[in-house]
Amino acid sequence: xxxxxxxxxxxxxxxxxxxxxxxxxxxxxxxxxxxxxxxxxxxxxxxxxxxxxxxxxxxxxxxxxxxxxxxxxxxxxxxxxxxxxxxxxxxxxxxxxxxxxxxxxxxxxxxxxxxxxxxxxxxxxxxxxxxxxxxxxxxxxxxxxxxxxxxxxxxxxxxxxxxxxxxxxxxxxxxxxxxxxxxxxxxxxxxxxxxxxxxxxxxxxxxxxxxxxxxxxxxxxxxxxxxxxxxxxxxxxxxxxxxxxxxxxxxxxxxxxxxxxxxxx
Numbered sequence: 001x002x003x004x005x006x007x008x009x010x011x012x013x014x015x016x017x018x019x020x021x022x023x024x025x026x027x028x029x030x031x032x033x034x035x036x037x038x039x040x041x042x043x044x045x046x047x048x049x050x051x052x053x054x055x056x057x058x059x060x061x062x063x064x065x066x067x068x069x070x071x072x073x074x075x076x077x078x079x080x081x082x083x084x085x086x087x088x089x090x091x092x093x094x095x096x097x098x099x100x101x102x103x104x105x106x107x108x109x110x111x112x113x114x115x116x117x118x119x120x121x122x123x124x125x126x127x128x129x130x131x132x133x134x135x136x137x138x139x140x141x142x143x144x145x146x147x148x149x150x151x152x153x154x155x156x157x158x159x160x161x162x163x164x165x166x167x168x169x170x171x172x173x174x175x176x177x178x179x180x181x182x183x184x185x186x187x188x189x190x191x192x193x194x195x196x197x198x199x200x201x202x203x204x205x206x207x208x209x210x211x212x213x214x215x216x217x218x219x220x221x222x223x224x225x226x227x228x229x230x231x232x233x234x235x236x237x238x239x240x241x242x243x244x245x246x247x248x249x250x251x252x253x254x255x256x257x258x259x260x261x262x263x264x265x
Contacts, residue, residue: 011111011114011115012111014078015109015110015111015114018074018109019109021070022067025063025066025067025070026063026067028053028063029053029062029063029066030063032051032053033051035051036049036050036051053066055069055070056069068103069103071103071106071109072100072101072103072106074109075100075106075109076100078114078117079096079100082117082118082121083202084096084121085181085184086184086188086198086199086202086204087121087125087128087129087132087188087198088128088132088181089128089131089132089135089185090135090139090181090182090185091131091135092128092131093181125198129188129189129192129198132185132188132189132192133189133192133193133247133250133251134251135185136182136185136186136189136247136251137155137247137248137251138251139182139185139186140155140159140161140186141153141154141155149235154248155238155244155247155248156244157237157238157241157244158235158236158237158238159235159236160233160234160235160236161179161182161183161233161234161236162232162233163176163178163179163232163233164176164179164182164183164228164232164233164234165179165210165217165228165229165232165233165234166232167230168211171214171215172212172213172214172215172217173210173211173213173217173228174210174211175203175207175210175211176232180203180207183204183206183207183210183234184199184203184204184206184207186206186224186236187199187204187205187206187207187221187223187224188204189247190223190224190238190240190243190247191223193243193246193247193250194223194240194243205221205222206221206223206224206226209221209226210226210228210234213226213228217229220239222239223238223239223240223243224236224237224238224239225237225239
C-alpha cells in the first residue's frame with residue numbers, strides 16, 4: 001500500500017467536484033422549495049404539492065438527507081481506492097462496512113481528512129497485521145471441527161475450510177463472497193510472515209487463483225496448494241511449513257497446546 005494510491009492532484013480534483021456538487025444540490029433543493037411553496041400558495045384550495053428527489057429508490061425532500069447518502073457513497077469510493085480492506089482484519093473490515101452503511105462518524109470530505117486517514121492507516125499497518133495473524137490462527141483451527149485435518153490446538157500442513165467456495169458460470173470455482181476477507185487474510189498473513197508485506201493485488205494471489213481455476217478446482221500460488229469441491233469445501237495445503245510454524249508460535253498455538261497437555265500443579 002502506497003501513500004500515493006490517490007495522487008494528490010486527483011484527490012484535489014475529487015474533493016473539488018464534491019464541494020461543487022454539494023453546493024449545486026443545495027441550490028437545487030432551494031429552488032424546489034421555492035417552486036413547491038409557490039404552487040401550494042396558488043393551488044391551496046385544490047391540491048397539495050410535494051416535490052421530492054429520488055436517489056437509490058428512495059425519495060428525499062431535504063438536501064441534507066440526500067447529501068448524507070451521497071457522502072457514504074463517496075467515502076466508499078475513497079476506501080476502495082485506498083484499498084483498506086486489503087490490509088484490514090475481518091473484524092476491522094466489518095466495522096468499516098458498518099460505518100459506511102450508517103454514515104455515523106464519517107469525516108468531512110476534504111483533503112486534510114482523507115490524507116489524515118491515509119497516514120493513520122499507514123502508521124497502523126503493523127497493528128493490523130498482528131490482529132490478522134491472531135484472527136487467521138483462530139479461523140484455521142476451529143474448535144469442534146468434524147474434519148480430522150483440522151487441529152484445534154495448532155495449524156498443520158492442511159486445513160479444510162467450509163463454505164469457502166462456490167461454482168461460477170464458466171464451470172470453475174470462485175471464493176464465496178462472505179469468505180473473501182478470510183481467504184485474503186490468510187494470504188496476507190503468509191506474505192507478512194515471509195517478510196513480503198501484504199498481498200500486492202486487491203484480492204490477493206490466493207483469491208485470484210481460486211477465482212480463475214478450472215473445473216477440476218485445483219491450483220496453487222507461492223504459499224498454497226488448493227482444491228475446491230462441489231460441497232463448497234476448500235482444501236488448503238501450506239507449501240511453507242516454516243511459515244506455518246511461525247504462525248503457530250506467533251499466535252500462541254504451541255503455547256496453547258502445551259498448556260492443555262501439561263496439567264497445572
